[in-house]
Amino acid sequence: DQQVKQNSPSLSVQEGRISILNCDYTNSMFDYFLWYKKYPAEGPTFLISISSIKDKNEDGRFTVFLNKSAKHLSLHIVPSQPGDSAVYFCAASGETSGSRLTFGEGTQLTVNP
């Protein structure tokens, strides 16, 4: 079963606007969540994370929001830039999974100039 789900395979936004990428999870044991960014022909790179004791974490243009009751997290990018065009993966881990991560399917973000 897919424990981490990104329901939007793709998202297109205009430069300067907000990009919102969504992720849902089903495993209530997950307590740490990460977003990775992947360009073609490169490995994923870590972007931002959030622990379940928080509901928001911010790093520059990137903010991750966590709604534990809804088992939902989102990544906001403001303002979006053409260089943000990439595939974004949501990932989750829990105390019982150690350092193992469960990834979502990914969302292809395209930021148009």
Next chain:
Amino acid sequence: DVKVTQSSRYLVKRTGEKVFLECVQDMDHENMFWYRQDPGLGLRLIYFSYDVKMKEKGDIPEGYSVSREKKERFSLILESASTNQTSMYLCASTTRPGTQHFGDGTRLSIL
């Protein structure tokens, strides 16, 4: 900076061949992982290792095996390659617990 190096960026092999994908990390990380990435399926965990000579099955281990003889090196083996193993293979490493650091991937084509 953590460096995870995968031995080949592109590889073409034939069905039935035994294929070795190598991964080396330079940060003395205990944990290493092998994933495959396919469109619409995200990253799926094949095998991982918490220490030298230790290995654990991930979500899709069938048709694969691994070897971890030294802490810095984790090898993925396709025992008898098949066309459905054509994919992008990604290696990662991490401390416990911590953010996983990925190599640039090996795009493997099985003809």
